[in-house]
Amino acid sequence: MRGVESLPRLRSIRGMKTPILTPLAESLPATVPFVGPETQERLRGRTFEARLGANECLFGPSPLAVAAMEAAARDVWMYGDPECHGLKAAIAAHHGVTPAHVVVGEGIDGLLGLLVRLLVGPGDAVVTSAGAYATFNFHVAGFDGTLHRAPYKGDFEDPEALLALARQTGARLIYLANPDNPMGSHHAASVVSAMIEALPEGCLLALDEAYVELAPEGTEAVIAADDPRVIRFRTFSKAHGMAGLRLGYALAAPALAQAFDKVRNHFGVGRIVQAAGVAALGDKVHLRAVRAWAEAGRLRLGQIARENGLLPLPSATNFVTMDCGRDGDHARALLKALIARDIFVRMPGVAPLDRCIRVSIGDEAAMAAFAAALPLALADLG
Amino acid sequence: MRGVESLPRLRSIRGMKTPILTPLAESLPATVPFVGPETQERLRGRTFEARLGANECLFGPSPLAVAAMEAAARDVWMYGDPECHGLKAAIAAHHGVTPAHVVVGEGIDGLLGLLVRLLVGPGDAVVTSAGAYATFNFHVAGFDGTLHRAPYKGDFEDPEALLALARQTGARLIYLANPDNPMGSHHAASVVSAMIEALPEGCLLALDEAYVELAPEGTEAVIAADDPRVIRFRTFSKAHGMAGLRLGYALAAPALAQAFDKVRNHFGVGRIVQAAGVAALGDKVHLRAVRAWAEAGRLRLGQIARENGLLPLPSATNFVTMDCGRDGDHARALLKALIARDIFVRMPGVAPLDRCIRVSIGDEAAMAAFAAALPLALADLG
Numbered sequence: 001m002r003g004v005e006s007l008p009r010l011r012s013i014r015g016m017k018t019p020i021l022t023p024l025a026e027s028l029p030a031t032v033p034f035v036g037p038e039t040q041e042r043l044r045g046r047t048f049e050a051r052l053g054a055n056e057c058l059f060g061p062s063p064l065a066v067a068a069m070e071a072a073a074r075d076v077w078m079y080g081d082p083e084c085h086g087l088k089a090a091i092a093a094h095h096g097v098t099p100a101h102v103v104v105g106e107g108i109d110g111l112l113g114l115l116v117r118l119l120v121g122p123g124d125a126v127v128t129s130a131g132a133y134a135t136f137n138f139h140v141a142g143f144d145g146t147l148h149r150a151p152y153k154g155d156f157e158d159p160e161a162l163l164a165l166a167r168q169t170g171a172r173l174i175y176l177a178n179p180d181n182p183m184g185s186h187h188a189a190s191v192v193s194a195m196i197e198a199l200p201e202g203c204l205l206a207l208d209e210a211y212v213e214l215a216p217e218g219t220e221a222v223i224a225a226d227d228p229r230v231i232r233f234r235t236f237s238k239a240h241g242m243a244g245l246r247l248g249y250a251l252a253a254p255a256l257a258q259a260f261d262k263v264r265n266h267f268g269v270g271r272i273v274q275a276a277g278v279a280a281l282g283d284k285v286h287l288r289a290v291r292a293w294a295e296a297g298r299l300r301l302g303q304i305a306r307e308n309g310l311l312p313l314p315s316a317t318n319f320v321t322m323d324c325g326r327d328g329d330h331a332r333a334l335l336k337a338l339i340a341r342d343i344f345v346r347m348p349g350v351a352p353l354d355r356c357i358r359v360s361i362g363d364e365a366a367m368a369a370f371a372a373a374l375p376l377a378l379a380d381l382g
Numbered sequence: 383m384r385g386v387e388s389l390p391r392l393r394s395i396r397g398m399k400t401p402i403l404t405p406l407a408e409s410l411p412a413t414v415p416f417v418g419p420e421t422q423e424r425l426r427g428r429t430f431e432a433r434l435g436a437n438e439c440l441f442g443p444s445p446l447a448v449a450a451m452e453a454a455a456r457d458v459w460m461y462g463d464p465e466c467h468g469l470k471a472a473i474a475a476h477h478g479v480t481p482a483h484v485v486v487g488e489g490i491d492g493l494l495g496l497l498v499r500l501l502v503g504p505g506d507a508v509v510t511s512a513g514a515y516a517t518f519n520f521h522v523a524g525f526d527g528t529l530h531r532a533p534y535k536g537d538f539e540d541p542e543a544l545l546a547l548a549r550q551t552g553a554r555l556i557y558l559a560n561p562d563n564p565m566g567s568h569h570a571a572s573v574v575s576a577m578i579e580a581l582p583e584g585c586l587l588a589l590d591e592a593y594v595e596l597a598p599e600g601t602e603a604v605i606a607a608d609d610p611r612v613i614r615f616r617t618f619s620k621a622h623g624m625a626g627l628r629l630g631y632a633l634a635a636p637a638l639a640q641a642f643d644k645v646r647n648h649f650g651v652g653r654i655v656q657a658a659g660v661a662a663l664g665d666k667v668h669l670r671a672v673r674a675w676a677e678a679g680r681l682r683l684g685q686i687a688r689e690n691g692l693l694p695l696p697s698a699t700n701f702v703t704m705d706c707g708r709d710g711d712h713a714r715a716l717l718k719a720l721i722a723r724d725i726f727v728r729m730p731g732v733a734p735l736d737r738c739i740r741v742s743i744g745d746e747a748a749m750a751a752f753a754a755a756l757p758l759a760l761a762d763l764g
Contacts (some may be wrong), residue, residue, distance in 0.1 A: 020501075020554075021500050021641060022500065022502065022506075022586055023503070023601045023640065024500060025499070025500045025501070025644060025645065026501070028644040028645070030466060030640055030643040030644050031467075031562055032648050032690075033648060034464065034649075035464075036461065036464045036465060038463040038465070038467060039463070039464075039467070042467065046566075051460065056459050056461060057459050061455075061459060066458075068454045069452075069455035069458070069654065070455055072626070073443075073452055073654075074442075074448055075626065076443055076448075076451070076623075076624045076625070077438050077439050077441070077443060077623045077624065077625060078433065078436075078438055078625060078626050078628040079418065079436055079438060079625040080419045080617070080626045080628075081418050081420040081421070081464060082414060082421075083414075083418060083420070083421055085421070085424065098623040106488060106647055107650065109647055109648070110647045113647060117407070118404065118649065119402075119403060121405070121406070121409070121487075124404075142644070142645050168673060176467050202402055215606045217530070237461070241458075242456065242458045242459065242462050242652025243460060243461040244454070244458040244459065244461055244462045244557070244654065245458050245652055245653075246649065246650060246652040257413055259407065259412070260413040261414060262407060262410040262411070262412050262413075262414075262524070263407065263410070263524050265488055265489070265492045265495060266414050266415060266416070266491070266715055267416075267489060268488045268489065268491070268492055268628060269628075270626045270627055270628040270655075271627075272451065272455075272626065272627065275454075275629075276458075276566070296654050299751070304451060314386045327751060334648075340527075366548070372473040377603075
């Protein structure tokens with residue numbers, strides 16, 4: 001994460017009369033939740049050899065989706081359907097719900113922002129885990145909510161602690177990722193179901209399932225389509241291999257799903273994006289191949305970790321988080337050494353999770369580059 | 383515009399404990415600013431023969447942009463650069479400013495939403511013209527601003543009236559489109575410059591230049607890059623022929639431009655979108671061809687209008703607004719008759735502008751279909 005930067009106050013420019021931000025906007029730092037690898041490459045003056053830091057799916061998108069994008073590119077003079085009718089129908093069929101249960105948006109990031117906007121007013125309490133997905137926190141700050149953080153329990157988000165904190169603070173919203181990022185851990189579906197049953201009155205569970213297609217059977221929670229206590233989020237960035245597309249969706253009870261129409265950017269999901277989503281959902285063979293590829297990749301990354309004295313944590317995702325065996329300073333030094341050796345990886349930002357580095361599954365070349373660089377980077381630390 | 387719909391209250395579902403929207407979100411109608419032609423086609427059970435209602439550019443995108451999108455589709459497993467470095471550099475070079483003056487976003491629609499969020503708090507006054515771009519109004523309502531509307535002066539947005547209303551209401555923000563949509567009229571650059579000089583203290587001009595590449599020389603306002611009193615918006619949806627891409631940008635003084643980082647969806651402009659934007663900006667030949675095509679199309683639409691007893695208004699855009707010579711009911715009846723004859727067109731929503739229909743320039747087939755349908759639709763009215 002980039003630190004808080006000091007911006008010139010808007011008033012000060014050349015002494016001219018200028019717009020003044022709202023007090024809330026004025027108070028917000030100009031942080032970005034994540035610094036992209038391209039920014040790092042520009043600062044370094046050198047490209048990365050292996051791009052293993054953003055949990056992208058190096059297996060790539062479905063060939064059917066690529067063909068659909070190419071065809072849609074030629075028709076891109078037309079606005080996309082603002083109701084995303086075909087895409088919502090495809091998603092609904094995929095999940096056995098109706099299109100009224102589906103919200104489509106510009107990635108889970110965009111949808112989380114809209115959800116927070118709909119539910120969280122100034123000072124409203126929101127609960128997440130200390131070290132969980134930073135972009136959610138960005139949105140809570142952006143709408144002036146008050147964020148409360150429960151610690152992880154070991155390498156797992158802790159449903160009991162989240163619920164207790166929600167009860168204590170009167171939270172409107174709890175964020176839980178299952179599987180978890182950045183640790184790669186997961187809870188069984190039954191744990192999530194029990195958490196939903198125990199939610200305090202008036203508190204919604206935002207269940208981020210970005211990685212669930214890559215998780216073991218029995219991870220995906222069984223939730224009634226009309227259950228108003230939970231909204232679940234899915235993405236085409238991970239198992240579908242299209243992070244650069246920007247397409248996510250949410251499944252929720254129709255009243256909540258429809259409420260997004262009050263605030264969303266109605267034409268925000270464009271024509272190419274919609275076509276790609278429909279095609280990708282239709283390619284079950286590709287999804288199975290990605291699952292098999294991810295399983296093999298987890299084993300390979302685990303092997304590389306162990307060969308170098310790191311402990312690979314069990315992963316239900318397309319990345320492996322590796323316990324470096326010491327403290328955050330040690331892991332940060334290793335991260336820095338890997339980056340210096342042209343390997344783009346990231347790591348958890350909060351102790352004690354920050355004893356780890358987080359490595360995405362790569363293609364053969366990227367995995368080989370990581371395997372070659374890791375012992376050298378460890379040696380660099382002395 | 384779709385009317386206000388009554389949503390089921392979130393509390394009511396199955397009697398279960400449910401999330402409660404913020405009072406602001408609860409108060410917002412689930413309107414959409416524009417109903418897409420696809421929705422109309424589904425309701426009609428029949429596709430349109432001519433798609434002339436959304437001011438899309440039927441000339442299509444640059445072949446260089448199509449090639450860039452196709453190449454980027456194959457690399458879409460990578461997130462796009464969240465800083466849009468290459469695209470911002472290309473935009474900056476195109477306009478002779480620095481990348482720090484550029485904001486990139488999910489269409490002008492998305493950027494207008496962020497601007498309103500940054501500047502407009504509950505009850506803050508905002509000024510626009512009665513009948514101007516509906517999506518801006520949607521955003522002002524969405525952030526609880528109070529919208530004040532100045533009437534058009536003839537078929538022109540009225541800078542004097544907008545300024546007077548802004549002074550009277552203490553507005554934070556004035557919206558002006560130049561050229562104007564839905565009337566197609568434009569002001570000379572000097573009029574806009576004079577308006578900027580006369581802005582009240584602390585009031586920002588949001589200058590929507592979506593159509594300016596298609597306007598006569600001398601329309602584009604000359605604004606110092608660091609002028610903090612105005613933010614101008616451009617799009618790749620109109621002259622660049624990529625409405626379905628969802629890419630717009632804003633030019634503003636760096637402090638305001640950077641403030642968007644506080645609230646934007648950092649990965650919202652994806653990899654394909656960025657590639658298309660860079661390629662399109664580089665294809666000056668295509669832009670000249672679109673300008674010539676638009677000029678010819680305006681003449682052709684004007685001729686069709688006159689042949690049928692309608693008065694084509696002078697247009698600086700890729701559409702021609704046609705005065706039907708009577709009141710709003712008459713024009714609405716004509717619109718309905720055209721739609722029944724499979725011609726998708728739209729019309730201004732507010733009197734007295736609503737005496738007109740608004741027809742986008744089409745390709746040869748669409749223009750011919752419109753020319754054939756118009757006399758029949760007029761005859762349908764009796």
